[in-house]
Amino acid sequence: MRTQSAPWRAAAVLASVLLVGGVAACGNSDTGGGGTKDDGKITMGFSQVGAESGWRTANTTSIKEAATAAGIELKFDDAQQKQENQIKAIRNYIQQKVDVIAFSPVVESGWDTVLKEAKDADIPVILTDRSVDSADKSLYKTFLGSDFVKEGKLAGEWLVEQKKTASGPVNIVELQGNTGAAPANDRKKGFGEAIAANPNLKIIASQPGDFTRAGGKQVMEQFLKANKKIDVLFAHNDDMGLGALEAITAAGKVPGKDITIITVDAVKDGMQALADGKFNFIAECSPLLGPQLMDLAKKVHAGEEVPTRIETEETTFTTEQAKEALPNRKY
DSSP: OOOOOHHHHHHHHHHHHHHHHHHHHSSOSTTOSSOOOOSSOOEEEEEEOOSOSHHHHHHHHHHHHHHHHHTOEEEEEEOTTOHHHHHHHHHHHHHHTOSEEEEOOSSSSSOHHHHHHHHHTTOOEEEESSOOOOSOGGGOSEEEEOOHHHHHHHHHHHHHHHTTTOOSOEEEEEEEOSTTOHHHHHHHHHHHHHHTTOTTEEEEEEEEOTTSHHHHHHHHHHHHHHOSOOOEEEESSHHHHHHHHHHHHHTTOOBTTTBEEEEEEOOHHHHHHHHTTSSOEEEEOOOOOHHHHHHHHHHHHTTOOOOSEEEOOOOEEOHHHHHHHGGGOOO
16 A cells, blocks of 8 residues: 655645644634535524523523524624614624524614625524514514513503502502613503503602613612602512512611512512412513424425514413422522
8 A cells, every 4th residue: 555755644644734724613603704514504692691690591591492492503692782782793693694683682772784685695683582673574574572561551450450449549669671662662551551540550660770780779779768658569579579678678668568579570589479479469471482493494494485574472470379380480
């Protein structure tokens, strides 16, 4: 058998090193440069709002696990609550020529330009959890998530029923989510529409707590200092409600008794507070959107028609219902 000469072997080794080095230099970031592999596998670019709450963490886990199970290559980006980060991530996904882009918008407005760039690149976009207020519905294929107005209405309707015998004013404080975010806007709207049925129910203070425990605690402290009589707290998510619990307890009041507490989400920590009687009512908002999202990604990538809006099935919980549901709660 003929052996290779030393110069030839040296050149081959050098070529191999250069090849490996070139491969290693590409695609080492979730949102870096370079195109996707043409191996028939669907590649999804996903931009998440952040990790501001237990709900968001569960949502991220669901998406990552579902992508793996569905055989979809996921390029994931955490926007850290900043719209400019999401726009940058989406543009990176367009440059990488991913097959599908999905994201949960930090706020509702300001997306038309980047969404048109995705449309011009022939990359379908799916909105998850939160929608946008664009007048051009052709900029995205579908929205997958909850009916936030309905969640607010369910919370308000429960309160109307609980306070139907109240003879005097019922003072309500409201912990809103991020300013401009769809769930904050819609939950406020739905709750306001529902409590209008009882003129005794009055929102005396409403302020953003940014969907975080720290924000909920800080704003609730301000509410308690500024208002001598608070009967009800409506928090736009469990985490803000949990932060408010600390402020209420520190003020010498008993949460769930001195102040009725209504929240949205139904994550484990919130459900535990409800089971313990510290919360009084929760309207569910499920974060487990991963499997549905991956199914939609396959359909839009294949060119199939999908509904323009797909809502998740959700429920509400009282204290007794929370006790029953907690042992099998997945998030």
